[in-house]
Amino acid sequence: MPELPDVELTRRDLKRWLVGAIVTAADTEDARLSRPASPRSFAHALVGRTFERIDRRGKWLRIDLDDGGKVFSHLGMTGGWVRVAVDAPVVRFERARVDVVLRGRAFSVRYVDARRFGRLLAVREDIADWTGLGPDPFADGIDVGLFSDALAKGRRSVKEIVMDQRVLAGVGNILATEGLWMARIDPRSPGDALALPADARAIARGLRRAIASELADRKRYTDRRTDSFFVYGHAQQPCPRCGTRLSSVVLGGRTTVFCRGCQVRRGPKGGGKAERKDSGSPLRATRTRR
DNA sequence: CGGCATGTTGCGCA
DNA sequence: TTGCGCAACATGCC
Structure with a gap:
């Protein structure tokens, strides 16, 4: 699932489903996903709140709450969000649920993640995993x-x-x-x-x-x-x-x-995978103008 | 059954 | 001290 394009599509789904929605119930028992926060704080931070906006940077998603709180979601290797009826049974690989009401309609959004390499945490401040990210090639472009x-x-x-x-x-x-x-x-x-x-x-x-x-x-x-x-x-x-x-x-x-045929290799050629680097002359990077 | 998997982190060794 | 390779994480699927 999760590289920039998948996460971007997930962001669009969540935006459609959740912006303006009020949380009526929330739950995750999974301590692994909420590390280092406590899974208990998840429900506590969410119930009664309204989702205001959702942003993506790289593979991370951030959902802002109306009280200044934030929910961070990283899909790891197998994570994803699905929307189901509010009374739908637990779905396969479900790790968290958020029940909401939007414009009078109640439904439920579930986080699923087979391998549980993902993250899901409710916090008050931006986390280092988010602030430490470089520019997003889709949202910011590449300088x-x-x-x-x-x-x-x-x-x-x-x-x-x-x-x-x-x-x-x-x-x-x-x-x-x-x-x-x-x-x-x-x-x-x-x-x-x-x-x-x-x-x-x-x-x-x-x-x-x-x-x-x-x-x-x-x-x-x-x-x-x-x-x-x-x-x-x-x-x-x-x-x-x-x-x-x-x-x-x-x-x-x-x-x-x-492809060895059409992808050009820069730097030292050489047969094997492991090349010895004896203390030699530093490689001169070819500079190209214009 | 064996091998590989879109991600990240932490450890041991050079 | 820094860098690098690799196992680990937990589970599905071919």
Whole structure:
């Protein structure tokens, strides 16, 4: 479910369902989800309150209450929100419920999360997980100058940097994989070896296209698993652009699919995965003007 | 049954 | 001190 596009669609659902709604009951018994707050405080903070607005930054959602309180929701790997009738039984994987009344209609909104890697907490102040996020590529756009600086500073692979939530909020494994493929840049390239700012611009554009594309067909196939990805999950299959068989490596602990044929690799070439770095000359990043 | 999974965090070791 | 790899978290699904 959850990377920037899914979370954005969730935000739109919640906005439609909840803005202006008054909470009549709320409950979560799940201490894991509300860490570090107490699950008890969830109901206490919500009942009787009105939801005023809902914002998203990266993969986080924040719902503002009329008394200044806030509810933060992160979907983890398998989280999601569904709307059901107020008297509907507990749904599969339900971890929390919020019953509301909006314009005289009562209904219930449930948080479901099979693996429980998500978070759900009611607090009075913004949390560090939220304030520490970098710019959101969809809501804020990508400032190529800042993005380029972040890439230039990183010795990690460009894919790991792009997935760093302090650099760009909301880019996960799928978006990073798809965006770098669209940008035609090899995800293994070290950030400080990129041709900047040209590569930064290409990656920003690739990410924007990947986000737009996912937003579009997530809407279309509500929750079907018909994957519409170009390369994510398609290792060993032909590259949709050049036909080369797609490769797969692990970067920062995540499976990464890319094309050796049309994604250019910056920085040291070399056979294997683990290259020894003997104290040598620092790599000179190629600079491109205009 | 084995392997992999859209995310994040914390630990041990170099 | 810093950085990195990797296990852990909890569970589903192919």
